[in-house]
Amino acid sequence: MPKVTPILLDEQLCFSIYAASKKFNHFYQSALAPFGLTYPQYIAMLVLWEDAPLTVHQLGERLELDSGTLTPLLKRLEKQGWVERVRSRTDERQVLIHLTEMAEEKRDEVYARIGQCQTLLGMSNDEIDSMMSELVTVKSQLDTVSQERKIAKQVDKQA
Amino acid sequence: MPKVTPILLDEQLCFSIYAASKKFNHFYQSALAPFGLTYPQYIAMLVLWEDAPLTVHQLGERLELDSGTLTPLLKRLEKQGWVERVRSRTDERQVLIHLTEMAEEKRDEVYARIGQCQTLLGMSNDEIDSMMSELVTVKSQLDTVSQERKIAKQVDKQA
């Protein structure tokens, strides 16, 4: 009997995404070094530059992160002067994340820096569009399958 | 003057990859729950099932991880009975990662489990191939740009 082998293409796809994600992370970290921002911190700032103030929960929905990740991340952003965490008066459960003046002032600098670095990537809009739509497919498949914790059940049904 | 905006497509591409990577991670974690393996642990096992024994360095090259990540990961795999870490006799600097009997025995079970779960993804080989080749492009771009720490220099040259 031949060796049982896993579906290698899927493996490789997953690993490629995993590796690309790490590389992007490093790329942004280098690009944003002058500002001392990590990639997760940067995307949090991006959302806030659009829509601040937001609650931790609202920010988490946009970034697909929970309070276990965001609370310490936001504390670090606060310590570095980018945001202020303010307990809401109308609903004391909520913490509103406000931008500081520094954040407003540095926004265009950060945008410009990222813009410059991204041009180094040299991907066409078509290439990007195509990848994005495929990634959306993958993500929604993964959502359907795993978000509802159906994996075990479905596999067990097969057995 | 209009607001300066970053190159949103690139942002979205990066975020899509970042989010997809996290979802894949969770997907594998659920699928492998019966074995108690995380995704990074699983890909380490995959490589070892192909080629054990390997040194930490060799494993790290395949997985694109350094000893700072691998050492604790491998210690956990050892504690759970999947591998043995054996200091090489011919070169005392090296640590050889061997598979345990349990690992050999469970290999096909793990493969089968992943095979079952992956069929739930429902992507065609063509779709997967196309994504992979695009991801390889992105990764090599990121390698070229950032691996050699050229980002700052190149941007500064533009200024």
Place this chain on the structure above:
DNA sequence: TTCCAGAGTATTGTATACAATTAAATTGCC
């Protein structure tokens, strides 16, 4: 032989992630 540059691994420190739990505040329902 001795010394030293480099290789290989481990450790330390910082920053994510996320499941699970806790704690506080609010809402809904009687």
Place this chain on the structure above:
DNA sequence: GGCAATTTAATTGTATACAATACTCTGGAA
């Protein structure tokens, strides 16, 4: 109005990642 269920953040515990450093070992040069 009073209390249970829900919502929202924070906390705890585990597991990656990775830069920077430390430490040991090896092989070659003086």
